[in-house]
Amino acid sequence: MTVRRVTRAILEPLLAGVLAVLMLAVLLGVSGYPVGEALSALWRGAFGSWSVIASGTLVRATPLLFAGLAVAVAFRAGILNIGAEGQLLMGACAATAVSVAVPPSFGAAGLILALLAGIVAGGTWAAIPAVMRLRFGVLEVISTIMLNVVALNITGLLVRGPLQETTHTFPQSALLDRALRLPQLMTGSRLHAGVLLALVTAIGLAWFLRATAPGYRLRMTGANPAAAASAGRIDVGRVMFAAFVLSGALAGLGGAVEVTGVTYALYENLSPGYGYTAIAVALLARLNPASAIGAAVVFGALEAGASAMQRDAQVPAGMVGVVEASVILVLLASEWVGARVAARGASIRGGTPRAENLPGPAVS
Amino acid sequence: MSANLASDFLDASVRNATPLLLAALGETVVERSGVINVGLEGTIIAGCLAGLAGAAAFGPTTGLLVSAAAGLAIAVIFAFIAIGLAADQIITGTAITMLGLGLTGTLYRLLYGDSGAALRTPTLSPIGIPLLKDIPFIGSALFDQALPTYLAAALVPILWWWLYRTQSGLALRATGENPDAARASGIAPRRVQTLAVLIGGVCGGLAGGTLVLAQVGTFAEGMSAGRGFVAIAIVALGRWHPVGAAMAALLFGMASTLQFFFQALNLQVPYQVFLALPYLLTLLALALSSSRYRAPAALGRRQQSVD
Numbered sequence: 323m324t325v326r327r328v329t330r331a332i333l334e335p336l337l338a339g340v341l342a343v344l345m346l347a348v349l350l351g352v353s354g355y356p357v358g359e360a361l362s363a364l365w366r367g368a369f370g371s372w373s374v375i376a377s378g379t380l381v382r383a384t385p386l387l388f389a390g391l392a393v394a395v396a397f398r399a400g401i402l403n404i405g406a407e408g409q410l411l412m413g414a415c416a417a418t419a420v421s422v423a424v425p426p427s428f429g430a431a432g433l434i435l436a437l438l439a440g441i442v443a444g445g446t447w448a449a450i451p452a453v454m455r456l457r458f459g460v461l462e463v464i465s466t467i468m469l470n471v472v473a474l475n476i477t478g479l480l481v482r483g484p485l486q487e488t489t490h491t492f493p494q495s496a497l498l499d500r501a502l503r504l505p506q507l508m509t510g511s512r513l514h515a516g517v518l519l520a521l522v523t524a525i526g527l528a529w530f531l532r533a534t535a536p537g538y539r540l541r542m543t544g545a546n547p548a549a550a551a552s553a554g555r556i557d558v559g560r561v562m563f564a565a566f567v568l569s570g571a572l573a574g575l576g577g578a579v580e581v582t583g584v585t586y587a588l589y590e591n592l593s594p595g596y597g598y599t600a601i602a603v604a605l606l607a608r609l610n611p612a613s614a615i616g617a618a619v620v621f622g623a624l625e626a627g628a629s630a631m632q633r634d635a636q637v638p639a640g641m642v643g644v645v646e647a648s649v650i651l652v653l654l655a656s657e658w659v660g661a662r663v664a665a666r667g668a669s670i671r672g673g674t675p676r677a678e679n680l681p682g683p684a685v686s
Numbered sequence: 687m688s689a690n691l692a693s694d695f696l697d698a699s700v701r702n703a704t705p706l707l708l709a710a711l712g713e714t715v716v717e718r719s720g721v722i723n724v725g726l727e728g729t730i731i732a733g734c735l736a737g738l739a740g741a742a743a744f745g746p747t748t749g750l751l752v753s754a755a756a757g758l759a760i761a762v763i764f765a766f767i768a769i770g771l772a773a774d775q776i777i778t779g780t781a782i783t784m785l786g787l788g789l790t791g792t793l794y795r796l797l798y799g800d801s802g803a804a805l806r807t808p809t810l811s812p813i814g815i816p817l818l819k820d821i822p823f824i825g826s827a828l829f830d831q832a833l834p835t836y837l838a839a840a841l842v843p844i845l846w847w848w849l850y851r852t853q854s855g856l857a858l859r860a861t862g863e864n865p866d867a868a869r870a871s872g873i874a875p876r877r878v879q880t881l882a883v884l885i886g887g888v889c890g891g892l893a894g895g896t897l898v899l900a901q902v903g904t905f906a907e908g909m910s911a912g913r914g915f916v917a918i919a920i921v922a923l924g925r926w927h928p929v930g931a932a933m934a935a936l937l938f939g940m941a942s943t944l945q946f947f948f949q950a951l952n953l954q955v956p957y958q959v960f961l962a963l964p965y966l967l968t969l970l971a972l973a974l975s976s977s978r979y980r981a982p983a984a985l986g987r988r989q990q991s992v993d
Binding site for chain 2: 404454464467470475476478598601646
């Protein structure tokens with residue numbers, strides 16, 4: 323990564339964060355909330371102290387990063403996987419099932435088994451739309467949306483049935499044994515080792531895409547499947563299948579980390595839409611895994627701050643959803659402006675514009 | 687008793703299917719033009735809140751019109767970014783859904799207080815058609831419903847006729863299959879798609895209005911509860927055809943009604959099974975359907991920014 327790329331990876335999410343706060347300020351002002359009070363609550367909730375950064379922002383950013391990586395890697399391969407939500411939930415279910423089944427004496431081995439189960443479940447759940455797309459030509463956009471709902475219902479079924487806690491009163495699983503939880507990184511905070519796992523995964527994925535042959539094939543397939551198949555002699559179908567499964571595995575790991583590191587139990591509403599916000603994370607990161615770290619922190623901070631804003635300034639948390647959505651829309655619009663400027667510059671220089679768009683949905 | 691129960695079941699199924707059908711008919715038009723609007727969920731919830739506000743001020747029938755206007759407004763944003771600026775449709779749609787859910791939650795609290803206490807609105811009363819509504823078994827289900835149900839039922843043949851029997855319907859379908867060829871034959875693809883998205887917005891807004899004004903009678907944050915995604919599934923299960931959408935919507939309506947019936951009868955069947963079943967059925971139908979019934983070829987493809 324060149325210095326310029328690193329700067330961009332840090333600057334762009336930062337700019338988006340500033341933009342989001344500005345939009346929020348306007349929105350707050352228009353709606354008649356005390357702007358200063360609300361924004362200071364937002365700041366305190368997101369970055370007020372080291373413990374808030376650790377317990378709030380970073381803990382919230384972790385599932386967003388896993389799911390964001392899942393979306394980014396799929397989109398890079400030309401697959402519109404919007405099923406990260408369902409894949410994350412299936413990962414959480416599998417991790418819980420393993421954690422409940424293994425004896426606490428397994429300790430770290432049990433934890434690793436649970437995380438692996440999350441990876442396998444997420445990958446398997448993603449293999450369904452992958453097969454449907456490649457064998458039967460079913461658009462993955464449609465199939466993943468439906469599988470998200472199915473996954474949510476499976477979760478609901480599990481927490482009221484096979485995985486319900488022993489008293490059978492609450493729709494949730496039993497609490498995981500301490501020995502099977504992800505270790506805490508700081509005493510007195512909720513920061514868990516899953517944050518490090520997410521960071522390592524992001525950097526590993528960036529390296530995989532940039533520096534390995536399979537990563538190259540994945541990018542070529544996404545950029546131009548026809549050319550990848552004919553000129554590159556790449557088995558496009560196989561690469562897409564692998565990328566889809568990898569994407570699901572990343573989201574599934576995110577779900578497993580959420581259960582073993584944060585909630586310690588399976589709930590029906592475990593995810594407040596992580597899989598959907600992840601699309602915003604991936605977009606802000608321009609589908610670049612390393613940049614997704616900063617993007618996930620920005621959205622994690624917004625969501626952590628939103629809870630504080632609701633608590634201390636009675637600002638509805640939905641307002642942050644509005645801001646997140648507006649950031650995405652502004653990014654989409656600015657991409658268009660950027661493409662226009664680039665095209666003009668290119669035509670002046672007489673060269674061809676460098677296409678740096680998102681991969682268009684490659685429809686078979 | 688059992689005949690009564692069956693008639694009640696059918697009646698409730700049609701009522702539950704109505705908002706789904708309205709949204710799905712609009713989305714059928716949208717997808718036939720080659721655009722997929724995942725923001726439908728946001729459009730529906732906007733229609734919900736607008737319907738409530740409109741009904742509180744002017745009565746339920748006007749409320750329905752206000753909900754259609756809100757759906758149209760949301761569709762304008764989607765059309766501007768996804769078609770006007772040729773941005774990715776999926777990302778735009780996802781943002782629109784987030785926008786709709788967040789905006790309605792915020793506005794509701796602003797308009798009706800921080801408590802978010804339920805504001806009740808008068809609902810549209812059923813319009814019984816004389817004689818027909820007394821037909822045993824199906825009478826109340828088909829001929830004693832509120833206005834939106836008749837509207838949705840009327841839209842099915844109208845849209846079929848438009849899509850398959852008129853020049854402009856052909857232009858729309860041609861755009862969905864191959865925008866470049868359509869352009870070559872003198873059609874302006876982006877204009878056609880914008881029109882389709884706006885129609886979809888009106889239908890999605892009406893679906894939200896129906897939910898509030900013909901069923902629930904109040905607003906709750908996130909009350910659309912995934913109906914936009916259900917509607918997208920219905921479009922696929924209905925094979926991108928208005929009549930297919932009607933049958934698929936009824937199926938989904940029955941599934942959600944079954945859930946309430948099992949709960950009311952205290953049957954120990956997990957209701958999640960019934961909620962998930964239509965989706966699994968749709969996936970199966972999509973996988974097994976022959977290539978004759980595939981999605982529009984250009985569905986979801988990003989448009990060029992020049993016509």
